[in-house]
Amino acid sequence: MQRSLSIDPDKCTGCLQCEMACSFENEGVFNPAKSRIKVFTFHEEGRFVPYTCTQCDEAWCMQACPVDAIKMNFQTGAMEVSEQVCVGCKVCTIACPFGTVNYNRDTGKVIKCDLCGGDPACATACPTQAITYVDSDATGLEKMRAWAGKTDNAQHAAS
Template identity: 40%
Template sequence: MSIYYIYQDHDRCIGCYACEVHCKTKNELPVGPRLCRIIETEIKLIGGIPRQRFVFMPCFHCEDPWCVKACPTGAMQKRSKDGIVFVEQSLCVGCKSCITACPWGVPQWNPETGKVVKCDYCKDRVDQGLKPACVTKCTTKALRFVTADEASKLKREKFVRVV
């Protein structure tokens, strides 16, 4: 698992899709592939008021990533220093094995390059001490780029506030 995590405060997310837009812009993606996505839950009545949640879905950067195992060329890799899973574009032959292997549907096909793309937490930015594009452009500050330990603490604190 990556030492990093993108934590989402569901109460703050308004489903504006700024995270998706800025991710696509930063990665110069055509129409189609999305490296992160917002999933809209069904509308439910809570206290007589209609409510809907928006769930942010980036790559989970699994501890034992199926996409890495499935890649026959070694293009799908996991960095040992921080656990970020990424595609080495120069090695990708476009076989789509990683797309099939990922249970979350994270790796995406880029029809313009004929290769696979996926969320890599904007590793070029992370290496410079910056946050991923999706996090920096979140208009409501619902997304936070934290360590896995910090994410666990944030979730525990939120649970305590609810109880």
């Protein structure tokens, strides 16, 4: 089974545990500035939205890379950047329509989510299940279940 990160912004509280887990896993420090997943706060609306790479199958970043530094990990489905090969040209950061590939000035390479090799630290750290790691073929299942519950006419009539 291939799995994907599933994000439910309604459950997010903006605590940044995911950003700390990500930066610690990948950089060895607690540093939201170096996290591959970001939580955006829309203060006036009272909303928090975690956002990261969705691992496109035909990934723009992979296609744009002139040195083939981005390759799919067939075990996890993640598009992974090879630090040895990346030359820091940043073309992938332009190609990605979602902005989820970013340059790291400390290393001169780009960084993006690699699903931590199949055990994403952000999902483990999330205290509210706003970020979960689920069957890729059923990312919408929980949302369907929630909406299904709301269309139960019999229950509405009874209450």
